[in-house]
Amino acid sequence: MTERQSYARAFVDALLEAMEEDASVSLIGSSPLGLGPQRGLTEEIRRRFPDRVFDPPTAEGGIAALGVGAAMAGARPIVDLLTGSFGFLAWMQVANEAAVAHLMSGGRLTCPVTFHCLEGVRGAGAPQHSQTLHAMLWNVPGLEIVVPATAADVHGLMLTAIRSPNPTFVCGHAKLLGHEVVMPDPRAPIPFGRADIKRRGRDVTILGISIGVLHALAAAEDLAREGIEAEVVDPRTLAPLDEATILESVSRTGRLVVVDEAPLRASAASEIAAMVAEKGFRYLRAPIRRVARADAPVPFSPPLEAAVTPGPAEIIRAVREALAG
Amino acid sequence: MDAEQGWRFLETMLLMRRFEEAVGTLGARGAFPGHYHLYIGQEATGAGAFSVLREQDRIATTHRNHGHVLARGADPGAALAEILGREGGLNRGRGGTIHLCAPDLGFVSTSGIVGSVVGLAAGAAFACKGRGDGGIGVALFGDGALEEGIPFEAMNIAALWKLPLLLLCENNSADAWGMAKGGYPALVHAANDLRAIPGALGIPAIRVEGIDPFAVCDAVATAAARCRAGEGPVFIEAMTRRWAGSAPLWPELATGITDLGMATGETPIPEGPHAEWFARNDPVLRLARLVLAQGGDSAARLRALDAAVCARIGAAERFALASPLPDPATATDFTFA
Known part of the structure; x- marks a missing residue:
């Protein structure tokens, strides 16, 4: 059966499915859908997996480091950095820890962390809440960079990101959250590198x-x-x-x-x-x-x-x- | 003193010392490029700490990692080959001296970004807590790490979430530009007691003599037990003695190749700037004197132990030098898993 779904709802569904499938998946971040009307959708994650949703202090670098270290130690954390602009506070951990670890260890270490943010011009963000990260991140070899545009894509790509053995950065966009499309049936992870x-x-x-x-x-x-x-x-x-x-x-x-x-x-x-x-x-x-x-x-x-x-x-x-x- | 425990510590510390002497000798003759850092002077802290860590513990360490990786059981040949940038290295020559990493021995990434280490270890503690296997995250870092911001954020999170995180700060600056000059560590830190930083977050923080492996062992065992019991992070500041060769960037073997005769009394301690080091501050000579004080056949046992360690390092050096340089065609291998 095909149904229409919003980007925000599909994002939440992907997290729920990933957390159901793998007990090592956790969410570090209080509001991956921002502070707008979709925010409440994440309550379902909190309700179903109360021990695996963590509300961090305002410490983007700290939670990024935490996610990277946890991933290296065998967990699969999803680290939400909120607005893309805050990603700069986490830059060292993303670009100079997560992205380099596999090569630097000669292939012995993997870092299956998933970073997520809502980037770009969200409306009235002024200079400091409107930054776009994906192009800057693209100059960091070792990162997988995901830019989903629709509900169907964010669902399938999030599943792949969380399962990936590599550090993955998912750049969402605040203005996509309410956008709806007809979801594929059946739903499945979408492989990376397929336009x-x-x-x-x-x-x-x-x-x-x-x-x-x-x-x-x-x-x-x-x-x-x-x-x-x-x-x-x-x-x-x-x-x-x-x-x-x-x-x-x-x-x-x-x-x-x-x-x-x-x-x-x-x-x-x-x-x-x-x-x-x-x-x-x-x-x-x-x-x-x-x-x-x-x-x-x-x-x-x-x-x-x-x-x-x-x-x-x-x-x-x-x-x-x-x-x- | 538990004499047998003393001998075990000494074996680990001699392994570290002879390894670093080999690295320093190879470095001086240009056998590998880049700057490097030696663990000389801090062996007692590493030996004491690693003696109580468990298999399921996950460890993050720094640019000054050689001693830590060896204490955890890494092959000295593979470790030395890594420092020489060889294919047979611990990390196939992709990391080098600053990034020796043995994930199968419980290490997460070995970072040259000093503050990162505390954050990575907090993440390891998070993963250990999630698994619930009694493992803890261990951060091994120098006093310089606390000049960066990530340790503060990571300690705050670890305290809030009661993560099983053992923070072992090996302070090797106290007598370099701190206490000896009337401050602590005045040049680079406004805090006059590093324990006050975790202390402000309610993290128990203790100080221990880093030159005494038994004291470090006891402190780490107590702290680890607290972490394993779910009571949250603990901070230990181990005060180590600054080694004269510990110059920024390119160290030199200022105190020469360690002569255990200075412990047995066969070699007189030379006059000069390093007399204090040989007589009191070198943790290897200090422990050697303690085990020798047991009498009996200890002098012969010490000679045999050192000969065995030196033979092991000699074999490691031969392995490392014989290992090929990596094939340039593989330069981008391992960018992705």
Whole structure:
């Protein structure tokens, strides 16, 4: 039976299933769904597994270290760092402990910790609660980086993240929590490194990352009304990256627009554009366009915030440019 | 004194000492790149502590890890090969001196980020508590670790959640720039007693003479029992004597190769800047004098023990030097499991 579910509900379901399946899975963090209306959904986790949900003090570095050490000692903790911006407090533990441990030990140690945060422009976050981590994290070899855009994806990808022997960083987005899709039947873990073509189209490939996928789908609907058929590709994980699916799509459309809420310079969009330029240049009939955030801290006032944050309008403009050659 | 226990401590401490002398000798002749840290002067603390830890305990240690890994039973040949960056190393040459790690012996990652060690050990304690097998998390760190922030966060969490975490701070700075200069440890820490830091969080904190393996053993046994009983973390500050060769970055064997004749009386203690070290502060010579005081055949036994340890280190050195350097084609192996 198929049912519609919100991203937040699917996230909670994944945690419940993982904790049911493996007694070494625990949640360190009080509100992985933020402080908004979905917050109450996590009460079910607390009720069913009261001994495996831990409310930490405000100590992002400390809980990250705790999760890393626990994972190295055989547990499978999920460490929630709340807002992505707080991830900087945990940077040493993520980048210089978790990510390096397997190689540094010559393959003798594994660190199956799962980090989770809600990153990006959440609305009125001002500079210090609006940071986007996934592109910065992508320069840390040894981390698996997950950017789910839908309820179906967050469910299947969280299950894989928790089961993975590697340190995994799941970057959610506050504005995705209420978004609903029809869930797959049956539900299953989604392997990392498998991009998903969210919409088929012949004229242009729009690759969206995280909330960029929803913006890309909205833009594609508008473009379809004028006869432009855009294909929307969601990589779902940045590390590992499904290069083959991206290149195959570009080989059919000949045009690529990459959408990323990270600031433009050294964004994930930039890395994907470089990869396609290097490996798929012969498919391209127009320059690759990147749609990303302005290279500025995110200002507080709503019109200023909107001005620096990419959405469907910016994508449509970039698609028109790509089609013009 | 339990004489047999003394001999066991001495064997562990001699193994550490002769190993570090080999590392220092190889380092001086450029047999491996990079900076390194030796455990000389702290052997009694490690030997005492490891004598009471159990198989299920999970341990985090630092850049000054060689003695700890050996005390837990790591093969000296594999440990030395790791320091030389060889494929036969404990970690296939991927970690080097700062990161010797033996997960099968209960070590979690060996971190060169000094404060991290306390956080990783708190996580190990969290995992041990979750498993409920009586294991504890053990953090071995220097006084410098408490200058960073993660130990405070980790100790706070461990105290709140009553994690079975044994915090063993090997203070090797007290007489380097602290007490000897009228402060403690004045140059780099505002606290004038490191025990006050865990103390503020309600964590029992005691100080022990790090030069005395029996005292360390007793303190760690009592602390570990408290952790195992579910009463939360305990902090031990072991005061060790700063070894003259412990220069930042590149140590040198300032006190030479240890001459056990200085314990038996066969070698006179030389005049000069290290006279105090040889006479009182070297934990190996100190313990050797204590076991020799038992009389009987102890002098012969000491010579035989040292010869056996030296033979073991000699074999380790031959193994390490014969081990090949890793194949460059494997440089990115183990990025992911």
